[in-house]
């Protein structure tokens with residue numbers, strides 16, 4: 489008898505033509521972690537390591553059709569959202585999460601690309617807070633995103649802890665505030681809050697400009713591990729190892745902020 493189990497994850501996000509962030513980073517990460525990846529594209533970006541040259545959102549209908557197509561046939565063990573662009577698309581995604589009763593839902597609240605281009609309309613922040621957070625398991629903001637979502641300045645670790653509590657109070661069950669944008673020269677610390685305790689995931693800070701897609705890759709790794717049934721602390725720990733290897737062993741592609749190396753984690757394990 490065939491007892492093989494295939495774990496499946498869906499990313500609902502924007503396409504990055506440069507291949508380092510967005511849908512492309514998510515699918516590569518799912519694949520590297522032995523999870524079957526599927527996608528619902530919200531917007532197409534013309535993008536490379538130098539920046540974003542165009543943003544072309546898809547209609548709500550196109551997003552709905554993609555989500556329904558994979559959910560009604562293939563099935564989904566975990567989902568991740570990235571660039572959602574507008575409050576209309578956020579509403580669609582929130583209603584699909586409820587319709588399909590998805591529990592393993594990871595929200596990476598992508599707002600602005602590292603080069604400064606907007607990937608989320610300003611007025612859509614409210615929809616993330618009011619519609620998406622109450623139906624989500626994990627949110628993974630970087631520090632600037634956590635500042636926008638909580639309307640507070642985050643300088644110290646205590647500020648971050650307060651922001652995590654504030655986000656938790658909006659209904660999301662686990663908050664990870666990433667430390668890539670923190671001041672520390674020596675380490676990059678990610679904080680996890682589950683409504684009771686704070687957990688810290690700490691690795692040395694790598695001196696590099698090649699961090700395009702780090703947030704997408706990190707959240708996709710959490711999603712892949714949740715699809716396999718791992719606990720949240722285990723999933724976050726594996727994601728931290730995955731992104732650290734990917735940044736450390738970067739590819740040196742392009743003339744600007746290059747992508748991370750999605751196969752570094754697997755190679756380091758001799759696979």
Ligand SMILES: Nc1ncnc2c1ncn2[C@@H]1O[C@H](COP(=O)(O)OP(=O)(O)O)[C@@H](O)[C@H]1O
Pocket residue numbers: 629630631666667668669676677678691692693694695696699701702703704706728731732735
């Ligand atoms: N220079 C770095 N060295 C080591 N880890 C990093 C570095 N930059 C980011 N990270 C890690 O990459 C992940 C993404 O972090 P961050 O840069 O905060 O998010 P985003 O890409 O969304 O802006 C986190 O796990 C963070 O700790």
Ligand SMILES: Cc1ncc(COP(=O)(O)O)c(N)n1
Pocket residue numbers: 501502503504509510511533535570571598600601602607699700701702703704705
């Ligand atoms: C389509 C798309 N989605 C997300 C990001 C954010 O990238 P990062 O992970 O570097 O913040 C991006 N630049 N493009």
